[in-house]
Amino acid sequence: xxxxxQTDYMNGxxxxxxxxxxxxxxxxxTNEVYSRPRVMESVKSGAISVMWGGTSEEMERDFLPIRxxxxxxxMNHRLFFIRQGDQARFDNIHTLEDLxxxxxxxxxxxxxxxxxxxxxxxxxxxxxxPGLYHMLDGGRFDAFxxxxxxxxxxxxxxxxxxxxxxxxxxxxxxxxxxxxVTPKDPELAKDIESGLEAAIKDGAFNKxxxxxxxxxxxLAKADLGNxxxxxxxxxxxxxxxxxxxxxLWLDLMGKPxxxxxxxxxDATAQAAP
Numbered sequence: 001x002x003x004x005x006q007t008d009y010m011n012g013x014x015x016x017x018x019x020x021x022x023x024x025x026x027x028x029x030t031n032e033v034y035s036r037p038r039v040m041e042s043v044k045s046g047a048i049s050v051m052w053g054g055t056s057e058e059m060e061r062d063f064l065p066i067r068x069x070x071x072x073x074x075m076n077h078r079l080f081f082i083r084q085g086d087q088a089r090f091d092n093i094h095t096l097e098d099l100x101x102x103x104x105x106x107x108x109x110x111x112x113x114x115x116x117x118x119x120x121x122x123x124x125x126x127x128x129x130p131g132l133y134h135m136l137d138g139g140r141f142d143a144f145x146x147x148x149x150x151x152x153x154x155x156x157x158x159x160x161x162x163x164x165x166x167x168x169x170x171x172x173x174x175x176x177x178x179x180x181v182t183p184k185d186p187e188l189a190k191d192i193e194s195g196l197e198a199a200i201k202d203g204a205f206n207k208x209x210x211x212x213x214x215x216x217x218x219l220a221k222a223d224l225g226n227x228x229x230x231x232x233x234x235x236x237x238x239x240x241x242x243x244x245x246x247x248l249w250l251d252l253m254g255k256p257x258x259x260x261x262x263x264x265x266d267a268t269a270q271a272a273p
Contacts, residue, residue, distance in 0.1 A: 006052070006149075006150075006177075006214075008214070009070075009149075009212050009214050009215070010052050010070060010177075010179075011027075012208065012212075013070055013196075013208060014050065014179065014192065015027070016195070016199055016204060016205070016208055017179075017191070017192045017193075017195030017196045017199060018191055018192065018195055019195065020191075020194065020195035020198045020199070021191040021194075021195060023191065025191075036053075036109070039051050040062075043063060043180065043181075043182045044062060044063070044182065044183070045182075045184075046182045046184035046185065048182065049181065049182055049185055049188055050179055050180065050181050050182070050188065050192070051063075051179075051180050052070065052177060052178065052179050052180065053177065053178070053180065054075075054111050054112070054175045054176070054177060054178075055067075055175070055176050055177075055178050055237075055238060055241070056111050056236050056238065057236065057238050059178075059180060060238050060240065062183075063180035063181060063182070063183060064180065064181040064182070064183055064185075064186060064189040065178050065179075065180055066178050066179040066180070066181070066189060066192050066193045066196065067176070067178060067193075067240060067241065067242055068178070068193070068196045068197070068200070068242075068248055069176035069177055069178070069248060069249065070176075070177045070178065070179065071147075071149065071177050071209075071215075072205075072206075072209055072248070072249060072250040072252075073176075073249040073250055073252060074147070074148055074149055074215065074218065074219075074250070074252060075147040075148070075149065075175065075176075075177050076172055076173060076174055076175060076176075077147070077148040077170050077171075077172055077222070077224060077252060078112075078145035078146060078147060078148070078170065078171040078172070078173070079145070079146060079147075079148050079151045079165055079166060079169075079170060079171075079222060080143040080144065080145055080146075080165070080166040080169060080171070081133070081136055081143065081144040081145075081146060081151065081154075081155070081163050081164070081165060081166075082136075082142065082143050082144075082163070082164060082165075082166045083136065083137065083139070083142075083162060083163060083164075084162045084163065084164050085162075086142070087164075087166065087167060089142075090102075090143075090166050090167075090168065090169060091168060093169060093228075093230075094228060094230075095230065096119065096120070096230055096232065099121060099171075099230060100120055100121060100122070102121075102122075102142045102143055103122045103123075103124055103141040103142045103143075104116055104121055104122065104123050104124070104141055104142070104143050104144065104145060105123070105124050105125075105126070105132045105135055105136055105140070105141040105143070105144040106123050106124075106125055106132070106144075106145075107125065107126065107127070107129055107132070108125040108126060108127050109127075111175060111236060112145065112175065113125055114236060115173055115175065115232065115233075115234050115235075115236065116145075116232075118232075118233070118234075118235050118236075119173075119232040119233065124140055124141040132144050133154075133158045133161055133163065134161065136161075136163060137161040137162055137163055143166065145171055148170070148218045148219075148222040148224065149214050149215060149217075149218035151165050151218075151222075152165070152217055152218065152221050153214075165221075168227055168228055169227055169228050169229075169230065170222070170224055170227040170228070170229045170230075170253075171229075171230055171231075171232065172229050172230070172231045172232075173231065173232045173233065173234045174234050174237055174241065174243065175234055175237070176241060179192055200247060200248070206250075209250075219252070224252050224253050225253055229253060
């Protein structure tokens, strides 16, 4: 979907990874917009070779995952869409317990919704993503968390709504964005993985990441190092997630963050990259 902020970045990263292969890959696209379920069925059948998205045990069971976070941990950092005039309400939020006084909007089938609910947060869900912006504007819930690289582009897409990006908080939970390959093409999965590994080793991955206009814009505007960070656990994170490989994750905060003051935060502090 061309309106998706990730499309150019992920397509470019895929081409970077496969540039290390000695095979001649051909890329094709369609002007037709596929629903997420249709994309997944098409990848299962082999009609589509590769897709991307947040990981889960189910995704890693049904597809061939490339366990290298395409965004180096940036998408783990969630900023909030809020209504204009509501900033003062969020200025007083410092802990997970404080966050429990806020209601959140999410897509009904999104992994994020389950993660937020597992942390004890109240989540209002709907089927269609565009409706979430209108529901927030209409007061149906208080905040809509989005990846730090998504919020600015999405905000500009709804100029008629009285929404803004909250200024002082960042919610962090591990949810890597992976490439997923059709089970019918293990050689493609192998080439993407080896290409990404090579790009990490020779510095091309970092050069691509920091050279991306999307990433540059996100890091400049998000000001992550000056935000109060609250970390929550992702109990649905697959056990095979390579959290111990420090070279896969970038330190984007620039300083220690505030942990949530609940037993959940102890597990989170160990899990979140």
